[in-house]
Amino acid sequence: xxxxxxxxxxxxxxxxxRGLPIIIRLTQQQQHSSSYQRKPHxxxxxxxxxxxxxxxxxxxxxxxxxxxQRKTIEIGKEIPLPNSAEINTKGVDxxxxxxxxxxxxxxxxxxxxxxxxxxxxCLAPEMFDHYSFFxxxxxxxxxSSSANTLNQVAEIKYDALxxxxxARPLVTKxxxxxxxxxxxxxxxxxxxxxxxxxxxTLTAMLGLFNIGLxxxxxxxxxxxxxxxxxxxxxxxxxxxxxxxTAATGHISPGAFVLSGILYAWQxxxxxxxxxxxxxxxxxxxxxxxxxxxxxxxxxxxxxxxLGLLALCVMAPFTGVTTWSFIxxxxxxxxxxxxxxxxxxxxxxNSSAQKLYKCSLYYIVAISLAIIADRKMVRPxxxxxxxxxxxxxxxxxxx
Numbered sequence: 001x002x003x004x005x006x007x008x009x010x011x012x013x014x015x016x017x018r019g020l021p022i023i024i025r026l027t028q029q030q031q032h033s034s035s036y037q038r039k040p041h042x043x044x045x046x047x048x049x050x051x052x053x054x055x056x057x058x059x060x061x062x063x064x065x066x067x068x069q070r071k072t073i074e075i076g077k078e079i080p081l082p083n084s085a086e087i088n089t090k091g092v093d094x095x096x097x098x099x100x101x102x103x104x105x106x107x108x109x110x111x112x113x114x115x116x117x118x119x120x121x122c123l124a125p126e127m128f129d130h131y132s133f134f135x136x137x138x139x140x141x142x143x144s145s146s147a148n149t150l151n152q153v154a155e156i157k158y159d160a161l162x163x164x165x166x167a168r169p170l171v172t173k174x175x176x177x178x179x180x181x182x183x184x185x186x187x188x189x190x191x192x193x194x195x196x197x198x199x200x201t202l203t204a205m206l207g208l209f210n211i212g213l214x215x216x217x218x219x220x221x222x223x224x225x226x227x228x229x230x231x232x233x234x235x236x237x238x239x240x241x242x243x244x245t246a247a248t249g250h251i252s253p254g255a256f257v258l259s260g261i262l263y264a265w266q267x268x269x270x271x272x273x274x275x276x277x278x279x280x281x282x283x284x285x286x287x288x289x290x291x292x293x294x295x296x297x298x299x300x301x302x303x304x305x306l307g308l309l310a311l312c313v314m315a316p317f318t319g320v321t322t323w324s325f326i327x328x329x330x331x332x333x334x335x336x337x338x339x340x341x342x343x344x345x346x347x348x349n350s351s352a353q354k355l356y357k358c359s360l361y362y363i364v365a366i367s368l369a370i371i372a373d374r375k376m377v378r379p380x381x382x383x384x385x386x387x388x389x390x391x392x393x394x395x396x397x398x
Contacts, residue, residue: 100169104152104180105145105187113144113239119367120243120258123320123374129247135198136246140239142191143207147235149184150215153177155284158223162284164277199246206242210235226289229270237263254320258370260311262363267304268340269359271297275343275352298344301355305340308366309333315370322381325373329366336362 117140121133152159152170156177159165169175188211196204214235221228237259244255274281275290275297282291290297312329315321339358343351 100175101145101183103169104149104175104183106148109148110141110144113236114140116236116258116262116367117239117243117246119371120240120255121247122243122371123240123254123258124244124247125254125319126247132199132246135194136203136243139191139193139195139198139204139207140242142187142194143211144191144239146184146188146191147211147214149180149187150211151219153180153184154215154219158284158286162280164280165284195242195246200249202249202251203242203246206238206245210238210242213238222286222288224287226287226292228287229267229289232270233263233266236266254318257311257315257318257320258367261308261366261370264304264307264311265359265363265366268301268336268343268355269363271301272343272352272356272359275347276349276356294347298347302337302340302344305333305337308336312366321370321373322378324377324381325369328369328373332362332365332369 114137117136118133121136122128152168155165156170159168160171165171170177170180188208192204192208192211195207213231218228218231218235221231240258240262241251241255245251248255271290274288278288278290281288289300309330312333313326315325315329316323336355336358339351339355343355345351
């Protein structure tokens with residue numbers, strides 16, 4: 001019992017050091033076996049007697065892993081959930097808002113989303129339209145910013161528990177949730193409007209759908225079921241389709257070349273990252289496959305890496321790439337398959353880190369390879385083919 005109390009006190013001091021007041025409670029069994037009562041702390045929030053309505057209990061059963069061991073996260077913490085009246089933030093300097101908005105938007109992720117949408121636009125078999133391209137870029141940027149902000153609003157109390165996210169503006173109360181929601185609403189509405197005005201209705205609907213899928217389905221599912229990664233991969237695969245529809249006005253098989261690659265790529269990429277951050281995800285009460293099913297995680301990463309090779313082989317059948325793309329993409333696919341195989345066999349943080357770095361280089365290289373094949377290799381081959389036809393049709397001089 002003394003050991004249990006010392007652990008509770010240590011955890012309490014650690015969280016209070018970060019400015020996050022908590023209540024440490026014992027499990028029901030331990031409560032019956034001890035008369036220990038926690039003394040109130042001066043920094044604790046005022047909590048209603050009905051604590052289940054005003055606190056977050058971080059303890060849940062998350063299933064059975066491949067090894068047959070029951071996986072239960074018993075964090076044993078109740079964190080008060082303050083209402084809007086209890087949130088007191090200092091006035092925010094207007095000059096400090098841009099970096100705050102950039103953090104809410106997850107600018108690095110938003111930049112990547114915009115890049116994939118632009119790549120989908122460039123792959124479309126249409127003349128390049130600078131007007132549509134501009135509105136696609138701005139609209140996608142705003143839609144992604146909205147979705148990421150809503151995600152952070154919904155996960156304030158969970159982000160506070162994770163080292164990776166503990167410094168986010170909403171966690172540190174640099175900005176109020178109401179301010180963030182207003183920013184998300186304006187960004188989302190403006191983004192959808194720009195896509196509809198400068199591109200077409202189909203692209204605007206895809207942008208709106210992706211906001212809802214990310215913020216309304218994927219975000220809450222992260223704490224419910226490991227299948228959340230499959231939903232998140234769909235979210236990541238939609239921007240290239242938006243780029244394609246912005247250029248063509250419709251969806252055709254060619255729209256799914258880069259989209260399919262992005263969908264499959266997210267599994268080795270994300271699981272290699274999540275593997276090294278399992279402890280952090282446990283603290284945040286997220287239900288990720290590497291926590292409950294480690295062996296399945298390695299298998300999923302490997303099979304989707306093999307799927308990348310199959311998708312690249314099928315790409316020429318859509319007419320988006322030439323047959324030479326198979327030769328160009330094969331070395332890249334063999335590289336990520338090799339790293340996935342290493343991760344599958346070893347299952348170490350080192351092998352996960354190598355796979356993660358490989359996935360970053362892979363997606364950039366494969367995207368450039370597709371665009372180069374579409375914009376450079378194809379025109380060159382078509383020009384030579386037309387020249388040969390002209391030569392063949394020219395009568396020989398006697």
